[in-house]
Amino acid sequence: MxxxxxxxxxxxxxxxxxxxxxxxxxxxxxxxxxxxxxxxxxxxxxxxxxxxxxxxxxxxxxxxxxxxxxxxxxxxxxxxxxxxxxxxxxxxxxxxxxxxxxxxxxxxxxxxxxxxxxxxxxxxxxxxxxxxxxxxxxxxxxxxxxxxxxxxxxxxxxxxxxxxxxxxxxxxxxxxxxxxxxxxxxxxxxxxxxxxxxxxxxxxxxIPNDPPAVVQLDPYPLLFHAKDSADQVVDDTPANRRKGWHRIALFAFFFRPSVLDVVQFGDVLRNAKTASDRSRKGYFGFFPFKWKPNWEASFQALHSGGRLFVAPxxxxxxxxxxxxxxxxxxxxxxxxxxxxxxxxxxxxxxxxxxxxxxxAFAFLEKFPLVSDTLPQQDFEFLQELNEGLTRRGITPPEREKV
Known part of the structure; x- marks a missing residue:
């Protein structure tokens, strides 16, 4: 309780x-x-x-x-x-x-x-x-x-x-x-x-399907990420809190999930002029996010009924x-x-x-007994980061699966 x-x-x-x-x-x-x-x-x-x-x-x-x-x-x-x-x-x-x-x-x-x-x-x-x-x-x-x-x-x-x-x-x-x-x-x-x-x-x-109780003590971050555009006003409802939480989870695990489009900086600045919240708390209207129509399916693949997994x-x-x-x-x-x-x-x-x-650690095996991998298309940015860190000698190269 x-x-x-x-x-x-x-x-x-x-x-x-x-x-x-x-x-x-x-x-x-x-x-x-x-x-x-x-x-x-x-x-x-x-x-x-x-x-x-x-x-x-x-x-x-x-x-x-x-x-x-x-x-x-x-x-x-x-x-x-x-x-x-x-x-x-x-x-x-x-x-x-x-x-x-x-x-x-x-x-x-x-x-x-x-x-x-x-x-x-x-x-x-x-x-x-x-x-x-x-x-x-x-x-x-x-x-x-x-x-x-x-x-x-x-x-x-x-x-x-x-x-x-x-x-x-x-x-x-x-x-x-x-x-x-x-x-x-x-x-x-x-x-x-x-x-x-x-x-x-x-x-x-x-990952829980609903936002954790401690996150809901202050719903502003949930509603911020529930927006589809800088000028949208989002009502504080359970559905919008859940929508914001699902997007937060995709950010937290993949940094740049495949269902997120890159918004040009010029467009971000123009959109900020008509943003619904141009306060300091609202990052002065800065909202560089544009989600693809299928973004919710990406979260459901990650959530998968609350399964246990290793973070990407x-x-x-x-x-x-x-x-x-x-x-x-x-x-x-x-x-x-x-x-x-x-x-x-x-x-x-x-x-x-x-x-x-x-x-949960089967991703390290060449021939796992049960295959239960996360959606691989969302790993693209992390894979690029992995290769870049290795190429610059910042981290050692990854090893072959066992």
């Missing part, structure tokens, strides 16, 4: 509860205002707190997961921005279930996750911080303490899961590090045995650099008896088992 107390209501809350003053560290929408939405996933055991993030109103959920430990206390996986509202939700959980004991940063490359860990950990000075082992920063590879991580209580997650202080309740497996030239990709999948729940960061996702950017730019290592990791994770998956983005919880998880 969704829990919208005083800290999550868009009306009954002071805007100071949303304030995130450190937004210049990661300057993307919604900048200095981040609302938090609490959801109970497993009664009295697992909760999530969602916020939103995006560029040019392409907004998607970013999520942290909180697990109640059997001996008392809490484990936090992938913290979000510790706004006043977010911390209030955490204090409520602590009052019922004990203090935060462990904070997990499950990625080495995801700045949208890494940037919040230090500020979040300062609110819980007794918690131990465990991070994916191959941390790095750009342009200088700095010590974690210089990046705001608490000195003396931050350490890499142990190589052997049996050595972790929470080993009696959790298993985990580390994907990577996968070399990407400038940095490395790494992810820690965490399995909570008692609730049969798998926590992942970016490796797999599922990971398929084309990251995991194809290490297909065997990725498949070995996916097979290892598939050995756990989970019945739901909680990713850090898009839909959650996703009712899925080891078969559906392992099948």
């Amino acid at each position: 969704d829990t919208q107390g005083q800290s999550t209501s868009p009306f009954a809350i002071n805007a100071k509860d949303w304030s995130w003053k450190l937004w210049p560290l990661f300057p993307i929408y919604p900048y200095g205002q981040r609302r938090s939405l609490l959801q109970e996933v497993v009664k009295d055991t697992i909760w999530t707190i969602d916020q939103v993030q995006g560029i040019f109103y392409v907004v998607v959920p970013i999520r942290m997961t909180i697990v109640r430990l059997e001996a008392g206390g809490l484990l936090v996986y992938a913290p979000v921005a510790p706004t006043v509202g977010c911390i209030r939700l955490m204090r409520d959980l602590e009052a019922k279930h004990g203090p935060v004991k462990y904070i997990i940063l499950p990625t080495a490359s995801g700045l949208e996750h890494k940037v919040f860990v230090g500020p979040f950990a300062r609110h819980f000075p007794q918690a131990q911080v465990y991070v994916a082992p191959s941390q790095w920063s750009f342009p200088l590879n700095l010590p974690l303490s210089w990046l705001g991580f608490p000195l003396g209580r931050t350490q890499p997650i142990p190589a052997d899961p049996k050595d972790a202080p929470f080993a009696n309740e959790f298993d985990y497996a580390v994907l990577g590090p996968i070399g990407l030239g400038l940095g490395k990709f790494e992810e820690v999948a965490l399995f909570h045995r008692r609730s049969r729940t798998l926590l992942v960061t970016d490796s797999v996702v599922s 950017v990971l398929q084309k730019l990251i995991l194809n650099r290490a297909p065997q290592e990725t498949l070995d990791w996916a097979t290892s994770v598939a050995g756990w008896d989970f019945q739901r998956i909680v990713p850090c983005h898009l839909d959650a919880p996703v009712q899925a088992d080891w078969r559906q998880f392992r099948q």
